[in-house]
Amino acid sequence: MRVTLNGQSRDVAKGLSLADVVAQLTDAPRGIAVALNAAVVPRGNWAATTLADDDRIEVLTAVQGG
Amino acid sequence: MDDPFVLAGETFTSRLVMGTGGVSSLEVLDAALEASGAELTTVAMRRVDPGTRGSILDVITHRGVRVLPNTAGCYTAGDAVLTAQLAREAMDTNWIKLEVIADEHTLLPDAVELLDAAEKLVDDGFVVLPYTNDDPVLAHRLEQVGCAAVMPLGAPIGSGLGIRNPHNIDLIVENAGVPVILDAGIGTASDAALAMELGCDAVLIASAITRAQVPALMAEAMRKAVEAGRLAARAGRIPVRRYARASSPAEGTVGSAS
DSSP: OEEEETTEEEEOOTTOBHHHHHHHHOOOSSSEEEEETTEEEOGGGTTTOBOOTTOEEEEEEEEEOO | OOSOEEETTEEESOOEEEEOTTOSOHHHHHHHHHHHTOSEEEEEEEEOOTTOOSOHHHHHHHTTOEEEEBOTTOOSHHHHHHHHHHHHHHHSOOEEEEOOBSOTTTOOBOHHHHHHHHHHHHHTTOEEEEEEOSOHHHHHHHHHTTOSOBEEOSSSTTOOOOOSOHHHHHHHHHHOSSOBEEESOOOSHHHHHHHHHTTOSEEEESHHHHTSSSHHHHHHHHHHHHHHHHHHHHHOOOOOOSSOOOSSOSSSOTTOOO
């Protein structure tokens, strides 16, 4: 199945959760937020959220900025 | 506290808000934050880069400084609202420095998108601190939709051009019922002092500190300039006169008639 993760298209296994995808990118315990198809998914719901074909996932964190 | 700065019900001692954009390393940021005395500092939200080492949040929270996420880089109200919601989730704060810019060359705020985003974010429970043009009318509209402060620019972001239209800043201050934070355009300490002398409640400075040759030294200069400007504003300056007015007594000079 194909999803778009932080703007990049990639193949992922069926049944993958948001928590699995985030863990592939970062192990930061805090300061991370996730949007699925342009809607915020609270951290507590990552594990229970299963990805579907064509999902768009954004994983953001804080960086330096004015 | 003699002269506290109250913003959205929170009390601060420092009237210098530091932006972290432009720092060369986390060590430089740490030293500049300490020297600035800032109690509030901005961060941006970006896609996670798996190669990044060290977290800017660790440096900021270790200093006991409050984090103010921004929506820098957003061109539409929709993107700004989603970025603000992501920031709230990531950093557990409902405060947001709202930026909605029009183009990458001037980085000037897009007034229409800005007002739209401000209204939506206020409705969604955010404490909205909008980066705005030095336009008294727009500042008033932002206040009307419920923004907790207005943050007019002195000049374009990172330009260091200083306060190009002091009269407009003066008008914004005069009409504002919420704190006015001069944001963007500061180049050096005298610009920050002028902002405070004009009656601004605080100044937000990033590039002028982070891109100075010695950031920590400039941070200290800005801290003192903001303090000096604030004191001067409270003290009440003398009126400007066209001709001299002697400060020494006019009577009793040598050779004068008694």
